Each structure stands twice: as structure tokens, then as C-alpha cells.
Amino acid sequence: MKVKxxxxxxxxxxxxxxxxxxxxxxxxFMVLINFAQTESNDRVKLPSSQLVKPPEVPLEFPIxxxxxxxxxxxxxxxxxxxxxxxxxxxxxxxxxxxxxxxVEDANVVxxxxxxxxxxxxxxxxxxxxxxxxxNFALRVKEDNS
Amino acid sequence: MKIxxxxxxxxxxxxxxxxxxxxxxxxxxxxxxxxxxxxxxDFSVRMPLAGSDSMTMDPTDLPLKLRLQADENGKxxxxxxxxxxxxxxxxxxxxxxxxLIGTTAPVEGEDGPxxxxxxxxxxxxxxxxxxxxxxxxxxxxxxxxxxxEKIKFAKPRR
Numbered sequence: 403m404k405v406k407x408x409x410x411x412x413x414x415x416x417x418x419x420x421x422x423x424x425x426x427x428x429x430x431f432m433v434l435i436n437f438a439q440t441e442s443n444d445r446v447k448l449p450s451s452q453l454v455k456p457p458e459v460p461l462e463f464p465i466x467x468x469x470x471x472x473x474x475x476x477x478x479x480x481x482x483x484x485x486x487x488x489x490x491x492x493x494x495x496x497x498x499x500x501x502x503x504x505v506e507d508a509n510v511v512x513x514x515x516x517x518x519x520x521x522x523x524x525x526x527x528x529x530x531x532x533x534x535x536x537n538f539a540l541r542v543k544e545d546n547s
Numbered sequence: 548m549k550i551x552x553x554x555x556x557x558x559x560x561x562x563x564x565x566x567x568x569x570x571x572x573x574x575x576x577x578x579x580x581x582x583x584x585x586x587x588x589d590f591s592v593r594m595p596l597a598g599s600d601s602m603t604m605d606p607t608d609l610p611l612k613l614r615l616q617a618d619e620n621g622k623x624x625x626x627x628x629x630x631x632x633x634x635x636x637x638x639x640x641x642x643x644x645x646x647l648i649g650t651t652a653p654v655e656g657e658d659g660p661x662x663x664x665x666x667x668x669x670x671x672x673x674x675x676x677x678x679x680x681x682x683x684x685x686x687x688x689x690x691x692x693x694x695x696e697k698i699k700f701a702k703p704r705r
Contacts, residue, residue, distance in 0.1 A: 431577030449676040454588025520675045521668030524703035531596045539589035
């Protein structure tokens with residue numbers, strides 16, 4: 403009978419180190435998780451530059467435009483071309499005006515793919531200028547190499 | 548005596564199964580949603596619509612003009628800064644900008660020099676960013692020395 407009860411002990415094993423490790427892993431991933439991923443887009447691979455630094459204060463009233471490699475523009479989950487972008491921008495500006503701000507307060511953040519043609523980006527800027535927008539930010543990846 | 552023994556044995560062996568289940572679920576959730584965050588920054592460009600503002604009246608100096616030309620694949624072929632041909636060398640571009648500005652001291656605010664980038668339509672955007680990087684400053688150790696902060700684009704060429 404005594405021998406049997408010893409076997410039960412062996413079968414249980416010591417789970418403490420495993421649980422320690424698993425909690426450590428959870429803590430690691432929890433700390434590093436980034437919930438603010440709404441800004442990024444899978445179709446856009448940003449060019450990189452050594453000079454940029456992540457901004458200390460986030461831009462006020464950003465309008466984020468993703469420009470994919472084929473020149474298609476993504477604003478708030480909808481696809482636009484340079485011709486139809488005006489409609490999308492007007493919607494965004496209506497929101498900004500509803501908050502009691504002027505068009506000059508808005509910042510247009512352009513996240514363009516590195517292999518897209520420069521002219522497409524210029525077209526985006528031109529369309530935004532026609533809507534009286536004047537503050538633009540060209541988003542690039544920080545390059546530490 | 549028998550009864551006491553049984554009780555002790557059961558108490559010391561806490562049932563961990565359900566907790567481990569939940570903990571593993573959490574772990575899997577965090578592993579799946581994990582994505583390395585790339586640090587990003589901005590080059591700010593202030594470009595009001597031409598003709599409707601006072602910024603076009605620049606009393607001190609004309610903007611520098613940077614012309615970028617591309618081949619049919621969008622690759623940079625030549626750059627020229629104020630008609631000085633620079634080939635495709637961005638370091639050369641930076642050296643010329645330093646020379647033209649005359650000082651490497653950072654100039655703050657609205658009074659700094661201005662550059663207008665005139666690029667071929669099909670040039671790849673990456674080259675535009677590289678030229679903006681070259682004209683807007685350089686790194687000295689960990690410090691960033693600023694050159695030109697006012698950047699604008701010419702009309703798109705079709």
C-alpha cells in the first residue's frame with residue numbers, strides 16, 4: 403500500500419517552474435502588445451530615413467492617407483483614387499469642422515509605399531491642397547543602421 | 548488515522564488544470580497578436596495652395612530647386628540642384644546644400660532656406676525621401692544637424 407501512494411506523487415510532477423515561465427511569457431507579450439495598430443496598413447511598406455524621430459506629441463487631427471504601390475489611396479478603410487479622394491477628404495473635414503476646428507488645424511499624414519511613384523504622392527497632395535489643407539507629414543520608418 | 552491521512556493528501560495537491568488551461572489560452576492570444584512595432588517619424592511639409600497666401604513672397608532668397616529625373620523603371624538617373632548636376636550621389640547633394648546655405652548652423656522657423664523638389668512623375672517615392680533626408684540634415688554622432696526645414700513640391704509632371 404505504501405508503495406502505491408508513492409507512485410501517485412510521481413505522476414503529479416512539479417508544475418511550479420513551468421507556471422513561472424508561462425507567466426513570464428505572458429507578462430512579456432502583454433507589455434509589448436501594441437493596440438494602436440489602426441494606423442498601419444499591410445499594403446504599405448514605408449521608406450526609411452535616418453533623420454526622423456518618433457514625435458513626442460502625436461499630431462492633432464490627423465488624416466491618415468495610405469498610398470499603396472499601385473497608387474491606390476486608402477483612407478479610413480475605404481479605397482480611393484486621386485480623382486475620388488476629394489469625397490473622402492470632405493467627409494473627414496466635415497468631422498473636423500463639427501468639432502469646431504478649422505481646416506488649417508488638420509494634419510494630412512501620408513504613408514506611401516516606398517516603390518510607389520512620386521507623382522502619385524504629388525497628386526494626393528494636390529487634391530488635399532484643393533480642400534485647403536496645408537499641413538502635410540510624410541511618414542517614414544526610422545532607420546537606426 | 549486513515550481518514551486524516553486522506554484529507555491531508557488531497558489538500559496539498561491543488562488542482563491546477565483549469566488555471567493552466569486559461570493561462571495557455573492567454574499566452575496563445577498574446578503570441579498571435581504580437582507584432583514588432585516599427586518606430587516611425589514624419590517629415591513635415593507645409594504647402595498651402597499657391598497664389599492664395601503671403602508665403603510665396605519670400606523677401607530674402609529664392610527657393611533652391613532640386614530636379615530629380617528618372618528612367619522608365621522609376622529609378623533615379625540624375626539630380627540637379629540649381630542646375631548643378633549631381634548624378635545620383637546623395638552625399639554630394641548634401642555637400643552642395645551645405646555649400647549653398649553657407650552655414651551648417653540650424654536655422655529655425657519661417658526664415659530658413661526653402662527647397663522646391665521637382666520630380667519626374669514615375670520616380671520611385673523612396674528616392675524622394677532619400678533626397679529629402681539629404682537636404683534636411685545629417686547625423687553627427689547621435690545629434691541631428693538640420694539644414695533645410697522648408698520643403699515643398701513643384702507641380703506634378705504628367
